Amino acid sequence: MAQRALILVEGHNGIGLLYVKAAQRLGLHPITLSADPARYDYLAAERREVIRIDTDNLDSLIRECSRLHATYDIAGITGFSGEDESACVTAGKLCRHFELPGPNPPSIERCCDKFSQRQLLTEAGVPVPAYRVAANAREVESAAAQIGLPVILKPAEGSGSVGVRLCRTADELAEHATRLLGGQRISESPPRILVEEFAQGPYYCAEIMGDEVIGIYAGEFGPQPHFVFREFTLPAQLTKDEHKRIADVSLSCLRALGLNWGPTNIEFRWTKHGPIVIEVNPRLGGAPGPQLIQLAYGIDQITEHIKLVIGDESNLRRRRSHTAAARFLVPDRDGTLDWIRGDNQAAAVSGVSEVKWYIEPKTPIVRKGDYRDWIGYVIATSPSLSQTEAILQRAVDLIDCSITPFPALGE
Template sequence: MTKRAALVLLEDSPSGASRKFARAAVDLELHPVILFQGSDRVSSMIADGIDAVQADTSHISAVIDACEQLCRSFEIVGVTTPLERLYATAASACLHLGLPGPRPDQIEHCRNKFVQRERLTMAGIATPAYHLVKDAAAARRWASEIGLPVVVKPVIGTSSTGVKLCCQLSEVGSHAELLLTGEPEVPPSPAVLVEEFAKGQQYCVNTIGSEIAGISAEEFGDLPHFALRGFTFPAPLASKDCERLGTAAVASLQALGLGWGPANTEVRITARGPLIIEVNPRISGVPDPEMIRLAHGIDLFTETLKLFLGLQPNLAKRHSRAAAASFLMVEKDGVLRRIHGLQEARAVPGVVEVELTAELGTTLVKHGDFRDVLGLVIAASPSLDQARSALQRALSLIQLSVAAD
């Protein structure tokens, strides 16, 4: 009896990205199986026809054991995840099972921001000036050398957690100390990067292998934090600037040994030219994949999974539209007392998604990173101006009232 071909997804809490990978797997006649560490949302995944197997996804040995058990019933063709923290584990599982995938050692090297910067610098690729420090005194010393203001960030981390613009040496020292000692919700960082504040518009170059799927423009919330808030696709750039960004991103991937699978590279265009801010060796988080699908008809999840089947991804535009998106964010601490305008926002022509994950009575705390995200609004239209106008109209209709706790 021929075994059914299966795709294994690693998760610690099933997400929307997992669902999109699962739907793409079904479209390619693969059976999705999720390995999860434990979540109250896994029942909804099972209802969607996705097998769920409990496993400690934080340990490669447990993942391999679970995969070997699954091999009794399925022919596993690939192991992957939308989560950066589990991507090296997925790559290691692929290596163990003799499946195509990225090199796990290169993924691990890339996750360390200092190692990544060192390798990019050695390859002659421009990045902000930086120094690795392990105490507050060294942080202040190198900040003075680089020139204030500087960005202080943990050497390993995602979603801008702990990343802060510091304008005074005292602030540099205190934030470095905070990162090194940890917070209640954030473990201590083994080291801290102090780096030049690269002034300029930031873009995200989405790739599969060395092929460019598209470039989006990114907007941040208020400094001193770097929480992403707004997005437009395609980025409003001249063709020569698109080429510069694409060339810098692909060169960075090559320098880091990331020649397989999806990646997203954050680049800022500065007075010194394009500077690589960070290379993320995984599929982009929301909303980039959905904006690319809406605007150009390219499904990054499907095209990524083709690699496991030995197929060539097709990143050619199916149509030419535009998309704009914005996160709904925590604006102040308090309790969410009133939600108004969601249905009215959904009715705005061009708006394709209005999602709010927070519920009435939720206690909100502003952190300055991804933890502030309460929801998402996406609009798509024939032109970028129309998409932006629809997005702003929808955002103006949504009112979230927060009262002091």
């Protein structure tokens, strides 16, 4: 009997290894198809099966999967997102071709275009910030004048807060528009900028599988004008009514966008008008979201997602009720990371589940104002919020690192 295989289109440095290990626990052989396998450290470190291939070429992927089918029983296909959701779309198309369970590719594509997503949500009556789309500096200026400063400027495609910035003044608006229009391309298509009202209020994120809201966590950002996460807490401290309102709006988003299969991640701001949808991501949230869900509720999102991918029934029943939180380690300057200390002591603190570093000493650090600024994180859990916060703070206080600024020009 042929071995059952799980095809992974591209990888993910945050949760890719978790998918590989979950697949193996389910008796599956994970095979990664990637245009650049070197991007994903865990593939080489774990000696996983990897095939280098152009993952933007659907025909090539179909031929490769057909070739693999001669050796393996392909049980399912799924994809990851990096700075865009293109691999998720491609995986969905492969599922359709091979008649395997998967998301609806047009629905994923509509979500990938933030302007189209906004239009569909608006037509369905889902609350979103005021918005305009712009293709040049003049249109950006006009859109901002109609909405009123401050506004958020972001690429119409992309993820991880790449290129997202709060613009408070006309000068900041012109500067960031020039940057986005001048080469920070997320794709090969002509650049388009989404100009949005700055929806102010606490940040929440709903994690969904199918049409079931698994959990809602709260997030905190670092200093503006960027939106770099500093901390996540699950569950968010919401009243029953607030939780229901976010859950109800989440399900409205799914209906509006045709998302009724697999994982979805929906971001909100709670404004004076209630929950406002900032973005709908047609995928599982990145690390450490899945880890928090498992620690707080005992639900392994990744395993349950793979079950759906291979046609099995998922089980989203909560097995515990704890509080889990993650603190991101973010540098306060550019430079070279000299050394890291205290991570082993932090990991040994009772209640700490993980201390993760993304970089090693002697690595140059150049902050970009998005998720790529994270150099690590600490996760803690306990039965209560106050205890979890105390554990997390104690662990973070034990960690130290040294960053030597880059020499000034001419030195």
